[in-house]
Amino acid sequence: MKNPSTPSDGQQVRETVRSGYAAIASGQQRSCCCGQRSNAADPARLAQTLGYDAATLARLPEGANMGLSCGNPVAMAALMPGQTVIDLGxxxxxxxxxxxxxxxxxxxxIGVDMTPEMLDKARKNIASYSQLTGLDNVEFRLGEIEHLPVADSSVDVVLSNCVINxxxxxxxxxxxxxxxxxxxGKAAVSDLALLKPLPENIRQMAEALVGCVGGAILVEQTRAIVxxxxxxxLALRTNPGYVQSMQDWNDPLYAEIAKNLPHGEKLADFVVSLTIEAYKE
Structure with missing residues (x-):
């Protein structure tokens, strides 16, 4: 099988991801990118591990926190009143x-997502957000992150959390x-990256694609692209303990991937959480 990142396979990869996240949105599947744990409280636990504070989490619409994060780009972005922000995925x-x-x-x-089921979920949460905050300043648009439905030079900050993979x-x-x-303007991105190449059988697993692992590239490749x-x-920072914590929590997705690794290897030997800060002059 070809590497999933080759252009000829691009649409197939998108459809795999789209169907996986549609299942997450509809509640038919629990694990995905940095996935939702078996314990119902785990999305909040994961978010607090990543630096989101409990008071902020309590103010979110019900179901907005789906346990899909691998970092905290909102904190990294240091957002200010009056800014225009786009959130990828x-x-x-x-x-x-x-x-x-x-x-x-x-x-x-502006939130952008390519999965209609996710978009529906987010749009339904707007009323609750407005009721909780008194604000009417968030919208969600259908689109792929490779072709953003946003005008040129119109955004102060771009956020992305475990999506570019x-x-x-x-x-x-x-x-x-x-x-x-x-x-x-500034890009504040949390993602997963590779410390060394993944074995080909792991890259080929659909679970790995939907789990943000199969599409990951090397840290230095990311730097070169940006x-x-x-x-x-440009500033790149790694958090090697993040993936290890996912294994310690016995997430079923990570367990499935881990059992396919070479003997004696751990997923944390290959994959790392990565934060990226980059400015457009």
């Missing part, structure tokens, strides 16, 4: 709604991020 609205509170009524947040064309994603950012796109003031 916005899911149920977890980061988008938090961003909405931070940019206040004078700001605007899923794209079969990461260079195009970063070109789009660069296109939509205003001069001086620099090539034209970003400056």
């Amino acid at each position: 916005s899911g149920g609205g977890f980061d988008a709604f938090q961003a909405g509170e931070k940019v206040t009524a004078s700001g605007h947040v 899923l794209s079969p064309d990461k260079e195009q994603v970063w070109r789009e991020i660069f296109r939509v950012l205003k001069p001086g 620099e090539k796109t034209g970003f400056s003031r």
Whole structure:
């Protein structure tokens, strides 16, 4: 089988991801990108492990936190009132709604997701968000992160949380991020990356694709793509303990992947949580 990231297989990869996340949104499947754990309280536990505070989580619409994070790009972004923000792969609205509170009524947040079921879930959460916060500054648009439904140079900050891994064309994603950012704008991204190449059988697993693992590339490949796109003031930071914690929590997706690894190897030997801060001059 070809590498999932080759352009000829791009649409197949997107459909695999789309169907997997549709199942998550409809409750037919529990595990996915940095997936939801077997314990019902785990999405909140995971979020707090990543630095989201309990008070903020309590203000989110019910079901917005689906346990899909591998970092905290909202905190990294240091959002300010009045900013325009786009959230790539916005899911149920977890980061988008938090961003909405931070940019206040004078700001605007646009969530983009390619899965209609996720979009429906997020849009239904808007009424609850407005009731909780008194704000009407978040919207959700259907679209692929490789082709964002947003005008050129119109956004102050781009957020993404464990999503770019899923794209079969990461260079195009970063070109789009660069296109939509205003001069001086910032990308704040949490993702998964590789410390060394994954065995081919792991890359071929559909569970790995939907789990943000099969589409991951090397940390230095990520750096090269972002620099090539034209970003400056680039900072990449790794969190090697994140994937190990997923294994310690006995997540079924990670257990399935781990049993297919070479003898004596752990998933944390290959995969790391990565934060990316990059500015458009």
